[in-house]
Amino acid sequence: MTHVFGYVKIQKSELRVREYEYYRAAYCGLCRSMGKCTGQCSRLTLSYDFAFLALMRMTLSGVAPTFKKRRCLVHLFHKRMMMEPNEALAFAADAAALLAYEKCLDDVADGGFFGRISARLRCLLLHAAYRRARKRHKALAVTLRTELAELSRIEGEKRPTVDEPAAVFGRLLAALMAEGLSDNAARIARVIGDKVGRFIYIVDAIDDLARDAKAGNYNPILLAFGESPDAAARETLRDALLVSLDDVSAALDLIPEDNDGTRRAILENIVYLGMPATAKQVLSKEDRSE
Secondary structure: OOOOOOOOOOOHHHOOHHHHHHHHHHHHHHHHHHHHHHOHHHHHHOOHHHHHHHHHHHHHHOOOOOEEEEOOOOOOOOOEEEEOOOHHHHHHHHHHHHHHHHHHHHHHHHOOHHHHHHHHHHHHHHHHHHHHHHHHOHHHHHHHHHHHHHHHHHHHOOOOOOHHHHHHHHHHHHHHHHOOOOHHHHHHHHHHHHHHHHHHHHHHHHHOHHHHHHHOOOOHHHHHHOOOOOHHHHHHHHHHHHHHHHHHHHHHOOOOOOOOOHHHHHHHHHHHHHHHHHHHHHHHHHHHOO
């Protein structure tokens, strides 16, 4: 199962100050919502990916956030602007708890001796958060577990295909992104979730190629192209990532702009600059390995 975390992020140098402050306030607000919604331990699952989920859900559902300067444990001496709790932040907190716990279960099943011990400890820490989130999203929790079981089956059979597991992870994030939305918003959310999910799965597989080869873990790129994909294989992977991003961009264009355009500018920065930069970074590792 993919790590899920850390691939969907901003290109900070290309954001204006007010846009970065907005993004940071959302990130801090999500951290605070995790503590309130799913418990303090769930803050361990905070990531850029779920900040993107929260911002996208705000845009799709028309949430108008409010902000307030607050202190936190990390920034005790200086107040910083934080987004106040809202339904999108609460949902992202629950989504993080659901996926993080499922990742722990996956690691318990598939990890080595020490990996299983670490995973069991994380499961203990995150179980209460998972239970709270599942109580609020029972159907979604079942859907996620079903899709992850299918993903585990594909990985267990060691299929030498990137498309099949990426498609399953795409369906998983499509269900997550669209949960509770209706009509056109749900349709757009499903497209964005599906394509972002495919992107994350492929990028993660590229990023973990050397590690998985050494550990003997399943990696569809390793099975399809070997430990050192040649230039043609890397171009194929690059094209697959760019196609996913093109589809996300097209879906993003269908969402009405918010009042001041700040949130839209952040989402466009992530999709047009941040995610391509991530893809370039992980692919360049393989370029240098030749």
